[in-house]
Amino acid sequence: MRRLAMPAAVLMTVLAACGSPQERTAPPVAAPSGAVQPDFTRVRAELPAGYEVGSFTGASGAPALWGFGPGWSATPPQCGALADPASADRSARGLSASGEGGTLFVVVAASAAGAPPMGVLAECSRWTMTFGHTVAEVTGAGGPHIEGALTTAWNAVARTVVESGSQTSTHISMQVAFFGSRVAFVTLITDPGSTQPALDPEFAAGLLATTVAAYRG
Secondary structure (H helix, E strand, C coil), X not given: CXXXXXXXXXXXXXXXXXXXXXXXXXXXXXXXXXXXXXXXXXXHHHCCCCCEEEEEECCCXXXXXXXXXXXXXXXXXXXXXXXCCCCCCCCCEEEEEEECCEEEEEEEEECCCCCCCHHHHHHCXXXXXXXXXXXXXXXXXXXXXXXXXXXXXXXXXXEEECCCCCEEEXXXXXXXXXXXCEEXXXXXXXXXXXXXXXXXXXXXXXXXXXXXXXXXX
């Protein structure tokens, strides 16, 4: 499976969210207290057979998931805030899973800032991220319905021009849910050139709902 280069450091699904939220009002955001302690047993059970799964802690920033290092930029600039809602949360917990249908990252983290303002979501229905020779074209999508949470989602195609002048592409689907003082993210990365059937955004949305339900107990 062809993928954008990813740093060797611990990866985090910090899915910025762009698009129309399913829930128009989110619960009040309280100051996060204590470490995030999600139970990913139910999440693991929903992964396709044969997937290799690992766990991680801490935050490295969502853009690292699709190969965007320090110095990446967003157009319009305000949309960049949607790309990394909990990058500094060292209490974040997550898992990564890879297989024939794509690569998945799932994270639960503290959300000190809460959900993005409605105005930003409206302005960022379409935007781009740029890093080096890679440009990701982002399109907002409606998030899945999760009771008591504000959900958003976006899909992107990231294209990289390589030394030979040819171009590679990667599809990215991101789902996010803000609930109470927490935020949960699911990122799905797929290769459009793969001969294997790819997982779809609906699968990622279902995994997000499972993640939130598992955290709530």
